[in-house]
Amino acid sequence: MTEQQVPERTVQVTVLTLTAMVVGSMVGAGVFSLPRRFAQETGVSGALIAWTIAGAGMLTLALVFQRLAVRKPDLDAGVYAYAKAGFGEFTGFFSAVGYWASACVGNVTYWVLIMSTLGEWIPALGKGDTLIAVVLSSVGLWSFFLLIRRGTKEAAALNRIVTVAKLVPIIVFVLLAAFLLDPAVFADNFRGADYGGSLFEQVSDTMLVTVFVFLGVEGASVYSRHARRREDVGRATLLGFVSVLAIFASVTIVSYGIMPSSQIAELRQPSMAGVLDSAVGSWGTAFVSAGLIISVLGAYLAWSLMAAEVLFVAAKDNDMPGFLARSTDNDVPVNALLLSTSLSQTVLIITMFSEDAFDFALDLTAALTLIPFLLAAGYALKLCLTRETYGGAAASARRGDLIIAVLATVYTAFLLYAAGPKFLLVSLIFYAPATVLFVLARREQGRRVFSPREAAFFALVAAGAVLGVLALAVGWVSL
Template structure:
């Protein structure tokens, strides 16, 4: 396929951002938020997460404009700012988070189908895992046909899946009752105080915003570099508005306790409470279409991360190989192979959609923080801001706020998720060492060896905790 046909314009890049963010998360949002927070905390939480993620969107926009040479996506910023091992870890963590996210999509698809076919249960029964595996490799074959074909399908699905969400918002607004919204406004005693509620909902908000960097990952395929930043901000603002409306309007239809007890996709059961069974059927169908679209976008993202990192030697060279249609086939095989492993693991530990997405959100925090920290570094040095002091300090402020937000999310996510994330970072060192050997380089510098040693020690302690049952995978 000629290279010119692989170029993506503003509409396609925005669709990738929206398609990546509006997937599984929005359809489970009423239950996911209500299980941790009441209306007051939800309002504050959305304001905090909206500001934090907007700052991150501005960081990606600034980096795309100020460092156009770093065109391989989110991990390239960590590598440029902090060296090879940190850059590799950013790529690895982002990739694993994407793989976990894809696994959760399969769980949600068949959890939704479980409403009609009980054999699928909550999406983690043997039949559901078998069906998920079949769907996984069908998508795999579709993506192998070409990135442009998949991107076009993603754009069409993005439009189609917004229609049931729009209908939900209209009907929920008409059914909204102020007395239901005000009742338990500050949450129940079981949820704790406002601070505890905010901490509880933060990883959920991160999960529904994952994909904000979708245009950055594909920056080297953009027809115009400036469209990367525009697509990121446009996509974020639109999706943020959707997420806030879905969660808050639901709190005016059912009480916090009722929402928290709903199965997923919980949006379906909120609409069922408004209009009856057909509402649940409509939203479940819409969620399946939406998740299929998000699944396609994230399969593309998984492969692209490995492929881009292999292109500059961060990952082993075999991951940079493309097929005749310019698709990074080896990266795609490795990504979907790991998804298959995670699907099979569901048979042994009964992992749920919520547990998968919280771990995926936690894994994404390091890449987001490192990109923001590089934004701070770039603006502070001022090398890319000659003659534009106002823009320099504006971007510096956005990067500092974004970095602070990412660090606070690590705290809000809790120690359990942090330790499990560290455990998943360790296996990647094998690919890092292979890539270094292929380039004829020493694997670690002195400080990188110390860093890896510390990570390995924490990982061993985490394994011991898992073995003793103190932590659950």
């Protein structure tokens, strides 16, 4: 299979396939972990508030991506491209790195959860963080690399099939749990146990998991260069979002009617299996486990494609080294895919040293995505304030977009607050060394590496990374 710098022909996909990419990338490991993660932090009332906030906030982000796809049709790989267009090359580079790293770390959660699921029957796999589990996960990691390398079209078609298959067990879970719901248990769980914090704190503590499960809402935007029509990007984003929000909220709420929240909080992951086991018996664990493996592999496929796509488009725009812009005859960005798989492999090894491999990878994935999301929302706000692209538009259209952009910006800023300093410091440990890619790209072009403003920005990032390493070393922050 030969390689070329830029493919002459780009594979085009339909709105249905783009929607499947959005749903496929969102419905993955996170949905199966929702019962325990929510029960650890809040009761039914807090969960309802959390999903209302998360749903409304993520809807504004989905609308931001929809608007930007129409108003800036020349910008591919949206999350990265919007940050660059709005705030400069180096900021765009950091958005690309953050989004790419979040996808790679997110892929690790899939393998950890698969091994944890199988650990129910094979004790040597533990909770997905043992040496044997990491070795088997590594085999799967590189097997998928070889599969995706065969071609984007084949991988996207497989993702559409898997997306349909994996929704079936989740919907069955919701229907069974709703039918078997115990009103008395649900009422006891309405306020939940004594979580030792205010309702605001309880809701804040659920925000990272809601970010994680909604990652992928921007999937159609990231893969926009393959859309047959630009408006299909916005349609796929909204269709995917509405469908998945209903699924996530339902899985969370009906679980509170099966078991006391204190017991749900102690379940091993995937906690959805434990909830169904309590409701219908041991076959429930096997049923959910099979659905999880299908779901996770489908989401892994979608996220692997998107991670490589971000690096590939950034390299085409000269913001990454040229070797990442090489693709095969089948339109696969092979070097970008190789680097993505390598980062996932590194994080997979790190999980062996974490207190809770799945929760660590989940929270880090969400934290890494927050800055790219904030920059995209900020760019939409900037367009409204400067009136760029709104020359002939009605004033009401701009006002509506301005409201959406403000809400999306406030929501993502709140998420950064809710995440706290721990994961921001750990994420900077990823950002700082990744700057070498920016340096290589600038040197390839014979350009000055940093402008004075960029140098100051990098100095802050490097200082944060050093502080993060120090915090890990002395125990201020733990994995």
